[in-house]
Amino acid sequence: MSQALAQTLHPLDIATQLVPMDDGRLRGTTSDDYWNMMGPFGGTTAAVLLGAALGSPKQLGDPVALTVNFCAPIAKGDFFVDVKEVRTNRSTQHWSMELSQGDGIAASATAVFAKRRETWNHRPARMPNAPPPATLAPMATEGRNAWLQRYGFRFVEGIPDFEHPRDDDPAGTRSVLWIEDVPARPLDFLSLAALTDIFFVRIFQVRGRMLPAGTVSMTSYFHTDAARLATQGTKPLLGVADARIFTQGYFDQSAELWSAAGHLLATSVQTVYYKD
């Protein structure tokens, strides 16, 4: 890639770039811009795997469902993605993807695409009340893990405090916050898939401290077609994260992503490992 071109690409587009190999696999490279503590931010892994299917000439419709299983840590450097078109019907399409490095499969995924069209609609869920993002100070991310610096976080409720351990008096599980790509990037399915994973794991919040924890599986549903998604542009999304149960080393986490106009664009669940 020429330097001139690199300068025009958003870091997320660089992090999710895949090069077709002669053997049919796709090659990508981890991005320092989205590095987390011990591997890439999981949201970029989700975006890479979704992008592997989205980039196919056989793509039919838009993503409806994406499940990503985080099988092992991903090391800095190159990785390879195998994409399989599982089944294509008249209006739906099923994909499976595997991300490998030298020592085996590090992540697996399945995706469902569908041709969406206007139907009877009903939207019983309501967007939480929140002050406009411009009235809230963004969380300081300078000097922190690189991936945090790729997003703007403006908390409405459930501001994380990792400095006051409260194992015996757990804090609330819910957070509400405005989120956006930094630098700004017009919303598409790649960035939406990544955004479904940007919520701090709830165990940090309820226990008021960091501890060993990591997502093992995440499922995201998309409630919009590409055309409607494009109308969001670079406006912040309102995110809601919550959890119901922490037991025997695993907890569940759920998320909602609302457009600035009050449409529910994506919902997500994940199951997260934690130690002790």
Place this chain on the structure above:
Amino acid sequence: MSQALAQTLHPLDIATQLVPMDDGRLRGTTSDDYWNMMGPFGGTTAAVLLGAALGSPKQLGDPVALTVNFCAPIAKGDFFVDVKEVRTNRSTQHWSMELSQGDGIAASATAVFAKRRETWNHRPARMPNAPPPATLAPMATEGRNAWLQRYGFRFVEGIPDFEHPRDDDPAGTRSVLWIEDVPARPLDFLSLAALTDIFFVRIFQVRGRMLPAGTVSMTSYFHTDAARLATQGTKPLLGVADARIFTQGYFDQSAELWSAAGHLLATSVQTVYYKD
């Protein structure tokens, strides 16, 4: 199988029975006992695919997550399951499964297993209040689709009424009900996986009528190890089903399954196609 043996097996165990073939695949047969309108009840498909991994001599730990993608209708008769051990770590294990019939892959799945152990616990979600199951009349299932006759449904809230169309005045999305296997069967991961799919698709309920609709992907998380699960025995579970958005031909549906003792045993989401 001898007739004497068949008589001792529960219909769910027959429906999920898999026979190893010489080529490493597993062969199963659809069950008339769990037949739905146009194919097997999706819960049995989920149980078959989970069972394919659970039955492996390489199994490590208990199921934590299961995603099933319903790619195409499954016809009456034999099917074949390919099981792949994707990755085994010290305390987690990843699987992928595919169910095929003559014309291709009809269902795909991924599962995460994990060795669970006692840790710090926190259970912020609360079981809904419900009168004891014995005080509620079971829904009549005689003469209806076979799979309905394999379960007991005792509604606490959100009783389905498919005879009064209300497209212009949608009913509530939520149902609360006691559910159990018929005949009774001690709870295990197979039956729990099937139970995560027993809730009527919410679109029937909100619109007060049946219409073409079908689950395309379902993800279930299990919040218990096998030992704790076994303590449930044959007692009914309290189920909660809900939905947030119906748009452009797809809606989301969520579910909780609570033990009689008030423990959240499983949570689940699915995305469901609907026509018009």
